[in-house]
Amino acid sequence: MEFTHTLALAILQGLTEFLPISSSAHLVxxxxxxxxxxQGVAFDVALHVGTLSAVIFYFRSELSKMTKDWFKSLVSFKLIGESRLAWAVLFGTIPVGLAGLMVHDIVDNARSTAVLAWSTIIFGLLLGYGDITGKRARNEYSLTWKDIVIIGIAQAVALIPGTSRSGITMTAGLMLGLTREGAARFSFLLSIPVIVLAGGLEGFGLLRHPExxxxxxxxxxxxxxxxxxxxCIxxxxxxxxxxxxxxFMIYRLILGGIILWLL
Known part of the structure; x- marks a missing residue:
């Protein structure tokens, strides 16, 4: 790969993995x-490793507390400290993990520019709607199990190219009454197991078909x-x-419109 291509794609991945504007749309x-x-599967895996490192390092203090309390909760059979948030991240990942295994090939075949354009527009409008109508009255530590299921299902919807994993989970969080910061922070924490799963799946494909x-x-x-x-975080x-x-809603509408116009 040329140096400029490598640099541009790496910067794009670092930005779009966490901003609600769809990394899949931009990288395609x-x-x-x-x-x-x-750019090949190996390079995609490397970019995922980079953004995974970024979110883990940024939330290193919270993740340390969550991990310790999670192990304590396993021993005591009750929620302790920040173990609730740790369980929320784990349970919130289940829907996208199951959906990814079931529809992985279908999603890969659906990466057309038309799908990217309409997903960018539709879920951009939903993001704006959630931001305008959301009560923004509580943080990520107040999530109920019902909230976690809803956000988890929303994250599974992000398998549709152009949706934006961070965008749809933030949208769901805002609609459930989370503050903007609370919705974003929970979305970023949710990204950790998702990036691990996505990178692992791509890495497995790389092992089967080395390049x-x-x-x-x-x-x-x-x-x-x-x-x-x-x-970016x-x-x-x-x-x-x-x-x-x-x-971000306006940006998505403009981007989707440009894609449709070019089509």
Whole structure:
């Protein structure tokens, strides 16, 4: 891969993995519009490793507490401290894990530009609706089991190309009354097992069908996507209280319209 291609895709992954604008749409569309060769499964796995590292490092303090309390809850058979949030992340991942196994091949075959365009528009409108109508009265620690199931199912919907995993989970959280920061933080925590599952699935496919590996491109892609992902999480959470989700809804409408126009 050329250096500029590696850099552009890594920056794009670091940004779009966490912003509610759909990483799948951008990573499919950029090479297609610019006429680049497919970056390959190995590079996709490397980018996922980068963004996984970013979210784990950013939430390292919370994850340490959640993990300790989760193990305590296993021993005591009751919720302790932040074990509830840890269980919420685990249970919220089940729907997308099951759906991914069942419809993985169908989703891969559905990556058309038309699907990306309409998903970008429709779920962008839902994001704006959730931001405008949501009560924004509670944080991620107040989630009920019903809330967790709803957000988990919403995350499974993100298998539709162009939906945005972060976007649909934030939308569900806002509609359930979470604050913008609470919805975003829970969405980011939910991304950890999802990225592990997605990267593991792609990695398994790579083992079955090995390809030539450009180690320098993989290393650069991992490093850049991790750095950009970390900065994206940091500044996005700080800016949310001032700007909300409307700018991202507008961006999605414009992007979807451009894709349809080009079609």
């Amino acid at each position: 569309l950029l090479p297609k519009f610019l006429g680049w060769e497919d 030539a590996v450009e180690w320098s491109a993989l290393a650069l892609g991992t490093l850049v996507s991790a750095l950009v992902g970390y900065l 940091h500044f996005f959470l700080k800016a949310l209280q001032y700007m909300g989700m409307i700018p």
